[in-house]
């Protein structure tokens with residue numbers, strides 16, 4: 526068993542105006558920031574060194590070709606990302622290009638993550654600081670960043686140990702302005718990461734315990750938060766859930782629920798957190814029959830909150846989604862029966878499927894999509 530996560534995490538209230546205590550004021554800095562946050566707080570860049578290069582953008586699912594075209598000063602040796610998971614993923618993609626001296630395109634770097642290996646020795650000369658403003662992807666403590674190609678209908682990752690942030694600054698107050706839909710799908714992404722790390726072949730006793738704690742926070746806090754978006758108490762609980770899930774799945778990675786989600790996002794534009802959580806109820810049953818360690822506890826957590834002794838996970842999970850006031854069926858996103866063959870054809874990501882306790886067959890994948898249609 527091996528566990529490795531080198532990121533220094535600071536989980537506390539802090540003011541962005543005091544970010545100078547966490548960054549170097551002498552390094553040429555690249556700041557990637559959410560456009561929404563920048564519009565709300567236009568003073569933020571003034572907290573950074575004067576010659577900071579700023580890149581701001583909005584929206585989810587960063588497009589690989591767009592990010593590849595961003596031009597930034599190669600003299601930067603500090604990169605700071607402030608925003609939701611997509612902004613942090615962009616930050617890591619640019620950091621990957623920066624530390625590899627901008628010698629390779631992102632297209633090459635996502636094709637072969639080992640291309641970053643020769644730059645491990647130079648990693649200490651650079652700083653990467655990530656500040657999440659949503660509780661979702663845990664990108665601040667993972668070593669990968671997700672990029673998309675909507676033309677070729679593919680999802681990619683920049684992925685290497687050099688992409689672990691030096692510091693993650695987590696302040697739950699930064700998520701207070703996230704609207705309901707974003708709060709819902711990022712929160713469900715957290716739950717998916719926790720569950721996918723439990724039914725994962727790479728799980729260990731540390732990841733299982735982190736994931737179970739994450740699930741306890743999610744199930745208690747998320748439905749309440751979605752009814753009271755300005756609750757710092759529930760925002761804090763979801764920040765903790767996100768951090769715990771991040772610690773778990775940064776070791777195991779995700780598995781089949783994420784693989785099944787990618788075509789839902791690529792072909793039907795379903796936000797990632799909804800897409801990867803909608804099948805959890807169906808996938809659970811396949812895995813608990815293989816090995817119930819950890820999953821029995823998950824079942825108990827859900828039964829205690831949403832069922833009784835005889836309830837199935839599936840039933841409890843449906844009630845949980847109902848409590849979160851989010852769709853539990855693909856048809857609510859416009860997916861039709863005729864779309865399922867294409868979804869199945871595009872769902873097989875061997876590395877994700879091989880991660881899971883239960884090896885799903887093509888027929889089982891089809892059955893899962895049908896079950897949530």
Ligand SMILES: [Fe+2]
Pocket residue numbers: 662714717718783797801
């Ligand atoms: Fe995810």
